[in-house]
Amino acid sequence: MPELPDVSVFKDYFDKTTFKKKIERVEVFEKRILKGTSEKELNKSLKGNFFKKSDRYGKHLFAEIGPDVGLDIHFGMTGDLEHIDDLSKIPPYTRLLFVFQNGEGLAFEDQRKFGHISLVHNFDELISQNNLGIDALNITAEEFLEIIHAKKGKIKSILMNQSLISGIGNLYADEILFQAGIHPKSKGNQIPEDIMKKLFSTMNKVLKTAIKYVAKTDDFPPDFLINHRKENEDCPGSCGKIDIIKINGRTTYFCDACQELY
DNA sequence: AGTACCACCTGACGGC
DNA sequence: TGCCGTCAGGTGGTAC
Structure with a gap:
């Protein structure tokens, strides 16, 4: 589920549910979720601190804790956040739990365990460590056109490639291409300039509408x-x-009548 | 460079 | 009802 719009919603939820709450401890129920860190190290960095601010980049959530430490949270396919009032009632599939001193908690749930949480020094490190391209809501039209025109692959694969443009997944790639009237198998370097501009504005429109x-x-x-x-x-x-086809092994929905192949 | 698979996990759904 | 294959909105690795 979690693509850019979903993570944007997670960010707002995270801010709302962690604001001004002192972290008492972190409990890890599934070690697989941790990448490059441990329960012990997490506690060392978080205990007694506050989440100062958060940012979204692509499908990642950055939670800043101090000047040189923060969390990189990725939600995989089934990741979710849930605020807990009663610590004796932890939701199923909770893989990690932030416990606050006021007795509340924030659960990171993830049924399929594809999500991950790691410690990073700062926002820039999150971006470089994950090799992320420009965020889909911050890329300029010029950058967008340049990136796509340099590629000979299928437009849907390009849109979903996080190291080129980050934030778009299977669902929104289909939606954006549908609304822009472009066949998902169109080649990046063959899409005319005016259609590319339409694709750019459609991408922005779709993502912003989803967030709305x-x-x-x-x-x-x-x-x-x-x-x-x-x-x-x-x-x-x-x-x-x-129609349904497979692109990159991913199920792709489109309308042959209104999406043109370039 | 682009593509085609496989793997990681767990649960839901449809067919038999 | 029960078993089984297939599929799910993400990503990473490998091999051609």
Whole structure:
């Protein structure tokens, strides 16, 4: 689930639920989640401190603790955050728990254990360590065009490549290409300039709209592809039927009638 | 450089 | 009802 809009929502939730709360300890229930650190080291860095501020970059959440220490939180496929009032009621799939001195907690849940949490020195280190390209909501039109025109691969693969542009996953890649009227198999270097500009503005529009709806896809406007992800479903543009193909091994939904192949 | 698989995990769903 | 294969919105590695 967690792509850029979801992580943006997690950031707001994180800020709201950790603000001004002193960290008493960190409990790790699943070591696999930790990358390059340990429960002991985490506690050493966090105990007695506060989360000062957070930032989102791509699909990552950066939680700053001190001038030279912070957390890199990645939500994998099933990661989620849940604030806890009662520490005796820890949600299922809690892999790590921040315990605050006021008796509250924040659970990092992750059913499939693909998420991870690591210690980083700062925001820049998070970006370089994960080899992340420019954030999808901060990239300029010029940078966007340049990156995509330099690639001969399929546009959907390019959009999903976190080291080129970071934040877009399978779901939103399909949505953006659908709304921009571009076939997902189009080659990056063959998309005309004006279509590229449309793709850029569509990417911004889709991501911002998703954030506006708190990434709750059920509430998205009916002309979005997102709630029509079924084979043979009518295209929201009522021009044809939704097709399914595989790109990069990922299920891809699109409308052959309104998405042009370049 | 681009692509095609496999792997990591767990649960839900459809077919038989 | 029960077993089994397949699939899921992410990422990383390997090999052609």
